[in-house]
Amino acid sequence: MTTFILRRIVLTIPVLFGILALTFLLTRLIPGRPCTAIYGERATEALCSAFDARYGLNDPLGQQFLNYVGRVMTGDLGDSIRLSRPVVDLLAERLPVTVELAFAALFFAVIIGVPAGIISAYKRNTPADYFTMIIANIGVSMPVFWLGLMLAYMFAVVLRDTPFALPPSGRLDAGTQIVPFFVQWGLVTDATTASPILVFISRLYTVNAILTANTALFTNSVRHLILPAIAVGTISMSIIARMTRSSVLETLNQDYVRTARAKGLRELTVVMRHAFRNSLLPIITIISLNFGLLISGAVLTETIFGLTGVGRTLFDGISSRDYPLVQGFTFFIAFAFVLINLLVDILYGYLDPRIRLS
Amino acid sequence: MTTDITIPKLQAADIPTATRRPQSMLVETLYNLKRNRSAMIGLAIISFMFALAIFAPVIAPYNPLQPMLDRDDHRGLGRLPGRAPCIHLLGCTLEEPEHFMGLDLNGRDMFSRVLWGARYSLVVGIFSVAIGITSGALVGMVAGYAGGWTDDILMRLMDILLAFPALILAIAIVSFAGPSLENALLAIAIVSIPVYARLARANVLSIKEMEFVTASRAVGASHKRILFIQIMPNALTSLIVQGTLDVGSVVLTAAALSFIGLGAQPPTPEWGAILSEGRNYVFTSPHLVFFPGIMIMITVLGFNLLGDGLRDAMDPRLNRN
Numbered sequence: 220m221t222t223f224i225l226r227r228i229v230l231t232i233p234v235l236f237g238i239l240a241l242t243f244l245l246t247r248l249i250p251g252r253p254c255t256a257i258y259g260e261r262a263t264e265a266l267c268s269a270f271d272a273r274y275g276l277n278d279p280l281g282q283q284f285l286n287y288v289g290r291v292m293t294g295d296l297g298d299s300i301r302l303s304r305p306v307v308d309l310l311a312e313r314l315p316v317t318v319e320l321a322f323a324a325l326f327f328a329v330i331i332g333v334p335a336g337i338i339s340a341y342k343r344n345t346p347a348d349y350f351t352m353i354i355a356n357i358g359v360s361m362p363v364f365w366l367g368l369m370l371a372y373m374f375a376v377v378l379r380d381t382p383f384a385l386p387p388s389g390r391l392d393a394g395t396q397i398v399p400f401f402v403q404w405g406l407v408t409d410a411t412t413a414s415p416i417l418v419f420i421s422r423l424y425t426v427n428a429i430l431t432a433n434t435a436l437f438t439n440s441v442r443h444l445i446l447p448a449i450a451v452g453t454i455s456m457s458i459i460a461r462m463t464r465s466s467v468l469e470t471l472n473q474d475y476v477r478t479a480r481a482k483g484l485r486e487l488t489v490v491m492r493h494a495f496r497n498s499l500l501p502i503i504t505i506i507s508l509n510f511g512l513l514i515s516g517a518v519l520t521e522t523i524f525g526l527t528g529v530g531r532t533l534f535d536g537i538s539s540r541d542y543p544l545v546q547g548f549t550f551f552i553a554f555a556f557v558l559i560n561l562l563v564d565i566l567y568g569y570l571d572p573r574i575r576l577s
Numbered sequence: 578m579t580t581d582i583t584i585p586k587l588q589a590a591d592i593p594t595a596t597r598r599p600q601s602m603l604v605e606t607l608y609n610l611k612r613n614r615s616a617m618i619g620l621a622i623i624s625f626m627f628a629l630a631i632f633a634p635v636i637a638p639y640n641p642l643q644p645m646l647d648r649d650d651h652r653g654l655g656r657l658p659g660r661a662p663c664i665h666l667l668g669c670t671l672e673e674p675e676h677f678m679g680l681d682l683n684g685r686d687m688f689s690r691v692l693w694g695a696r697y698s699l700v701v702g703i704f705s706v707a708i709g710i711t712s713g714a715l716v717g718m719v720a721g722y723a724g725g726w727t728d729d730i731l732m733r734l735m736d737i738l739l740a741f742p743a744l745i746l747a748i749a750i751v752s753f754a755g756p757s758l759e760n761a762l763l764a765i766a767i768v769s770i771p772v773y774a775r776l777a778r779a780n781v782l783s784i785k786e787m788e789f790v791t792a793s794r795a796v797g798a799s800h801k802r803i804l805f806i807q808i809m810p811n812a813l814t815s816l817i818v819q820g821t822l823d824v825g826s827v828v829l830t831a832a833a834l835s836f837i838g839l840g841a842q843p844p845t846p847e848w849g850a851i852l853s854e855g856r857n858y859v860f861t862s863p864h865l866v867f868f869p870g871i872m873i874m875i876t877v878l879g880f881n882l883l884g885d886g887l888r889d890a891m892d893p894r895l896n897r898n
Contacts, residue, residue: 511742
């Protein structure tokens with residue numbers, strides 16, 4: 220198992236290096252000078268050359284790349300040009316929104332998708348099955364951003380004065396005051412000096428609400444997550460439902476399921492303990508493979524729901540030619556994507572010895 | 578003592594016959610496909626969308642780019658931009674000109690714009706998949722056939738491309754190349770190359786060990802001939818099935834790029850771009866967003882149903898005998 224893990228990690232290194240090179244090149248090839256994009260009409264030649272010198276944009280490309288790699292190795296992703304702040308700080312500040320959104324979406328997808336798939340497989344070729352599969356087929360075909368807009372209209376306008384009304388934008392109600400958990404616990408006296416890790420955790424508002432035992436903040440932040448999470452999670456939910464259905468269908472036909480029935484086990488036990496448990500492997504794979512979909516979905520929905528997360532920051536960065544920001548964020552997303560795939564590979568090797576030994 | 582040994586004559590009826598004549602793979606696939614109801618629904622949807630795209634100039638009641646503001650029959654109706662749908666059958670007064678999907682923010686007929694939009698989505702969907710398959714097949718076949726360091730370098734490059742979530746990489750490429758529908762099409766094609774390359778490489782690896790390839794090498798065929806005449810036709814089938822499955826998601830990605838302003842530019846009536854124009858007015862004029870989105874959904878659904886059906890039809894495990 221150790222050799223297997225080590226081999227997988229070693230194989231990942233050239234890919235990570237390639238990602239660095241690609242993000243570097245892509246951002247350097249964006250047409251237009253960052254200086255003119257930032258200062259607009261005020262960008263004089265003198266101002267721009269000073270600007271280029273300050274950010275090292277005059278160095279040869281190779282030198283710039285080496286500098287970049289060196290800095291990344293030490294955990295420095297540079298400073299955002301437009302916001303004049305370290306990219307790492309921006310990540311720590313804005314990633315939590317995206318992470319919460321992605322997890323909420325995944326939660327929604329699994330909690331609906333898996334049971335729907337099991338029921339669909341068990342009630343094969345009945346109206347319940349047809350209904351679930353029609354919904355699943357429609358779900359994978361919907362544009363995420365359209366679903367987001369329609370949900371916002373539905374829950375903020377049509378259902379406005381009903382108990383089902385939900386806020387269509389923002390991460391929290393306007394004017395909500397947040398006390399970071401590390402301040403309430405007395406770990407740090409001045410919130411501005413807290414380490415990025417602590418800031419990151421405190422900005423997962425649902426987590427912060429739990430850590431500070433603040434129920435009002437918890438409901439507030441969950442209510443704001445519901446609509447974007449449904450929008451982002453619907454495609455994943457449909458894929459998971461379809462995968463669960465076909466996987467459970469396969470195991471339901473196995474001899475051990477017949478044996479379980481023959482020895483008089485309750486039907487629920489047969490389905491859950493014998494059929495579902497043995498069909499978990501492909502389901503877990505498909506769930507973990509949905510990470511890319513969740514990130515893309517977050518990029519598209521954050522702007523709709525007024526959430527300042529990674530997607531929205533990245534998008535603003537592209538339109539203002541903020542090289543270090545775009546570079547850092549794209550690199551980070553790809554890096555996380557690679558890490559998650561690595562974890563899935565290792566998990567898979569752990570669950571299925573045939574993979575680890577081949 | 579002699580015993581007569583009689584050998585029974587073999588009758589034609591004794592020979593076991595196949596229940597059905599063996600068919601070519603294409604006939605078998607088409608036969609399976611025709612029996613698959615959802616695949617047929619998908620095919621009907623796609624044909625319908627193609628009909629809309631082709632006959633858009635005939636069906637569309639107005640020019641998709643012309644505002645109604647300066648038309649005589651729209652005078653005295655009050656505010657035109659963002660006007661809600663007017664359908665006579667559903668109670669809209671007969672004095673008012675009919676607009677099935679209302680007017681957009683520039684007072685243009687939404688129905689005409691949405692009809693023309695079918696052209697862009699279908700073209701982008703089919704062309705970027707075609708470009709992706711062609712380039713991916715080329716990379717994968719060369720890597721699989723050449724082996725060694727060529728294979729290593731090409732496939733590691735593909736791994737790097739695969740390390741990005743598809744939409745993020747497409748966004749990065751379009752922002753480098755400049756926002757336009759053509760660049761979005763190319764970006765989506767580039768992003769899909771690694772998937773096809775891996776598939777093509779796997780196919781080539783198994784095909785190149787087959788006897789007919791060894792035979793043509795023995796008679797002195799060139800590498801080019803072996804790769805393109807002998808191996809390629811056999812390696813392409815699964816790529817085409819994968820491609821059909823992908824058209825739906827490509828249409829979605831293209832609409833997404835237009836939605837965030839990196840694809841088709843206004844006033845082009847592309848569905849994602851129409852949606853993007855109306856997004857800030859969804860609370861007051863939901864029709865600006867609803868109709869283009871529904872069209873995207875129906876088109877993608879059609880391609881997904883057909884793709885799933887095609888995959889099932891070609892799956893030998895699901896064949897009936």
